[in-house]
Amino acid sequence: MLKTVQTPFSHKYYKSLETFSTPPMNISHKNNKSFKKFSTPPMNISHKYYKSLKIQHATYEHLLQILQVAKEIQHATYEHLPQIIQVVQEIQHATYEHLQQILQVAQEIQHATYEHLPQILQVVQEFQHATYEHLPQILQVAQEIQHATYEHLAQILQVV
Numbered sequence: 001m002l003k004t005v006q007t008p009f010s011h012k013y014y015k016s017l018e019t020f021s022t023p024p025m026n027i028s029h030k031n032n033k034s035f036k037k038f039s040t041p042p043m044n045i046s047h048k049y050y051k052s053l054k055i056q057h058a059t060y061e062h063l064l065q066i067l068q069v070a071k072e073i074q075h076a077t078y079e080h081l082p083q084i085i086q087v088v089q090e091i092q093h094a095t096y097e098h099l100q101q102i103l104q105v106a107q108e109i110q111h112a113t114y115e116h117l118p119q120i121l122q123v124v125q126e127f128q129h130a131t132y133e134h135l136p137q138i139l140q141v142a143q144e145i146q147h148a149t150y151e152h153l154a155q156i157l158q159v160v
Helices: 010-020 025-039 045-158
Strands: none
Touching: none
16 A cells, blocks of 8 residues: 655645635635625615605605595596586587577578579569560661771771
């Protein structure tokens, strides 16, 4: 069997293992301190968080008040809804009544126009008949104007 001989090298090796496996006290203490810093926040951060909780609660209470006002407005609107519907129905009924009056007036105008239509047609026929009767006279005047213009044109041409 082989015997192991301890050499200073192996002792150094053992010492280095010990150094890497357990850190010195000052490093461990630093780690412990930093761990404490991250695990429990400082008092001012905690105080800020507590203040934000207070703000959140105040916001929550204010939100409840706003919702209460909204509910009251909705309830008031709901209570007045029948009155609003009644007003709308009255407006519709009044409009319907006036619509009937307007239609009645329109029917009366149409009826009056229909009754006077024969008279209107009679006037138109009389105007057409009078125009027809006077047409020979109108044509005679037109021919005389043309003839006078022709004679006057002949005189103008003779002068030139």
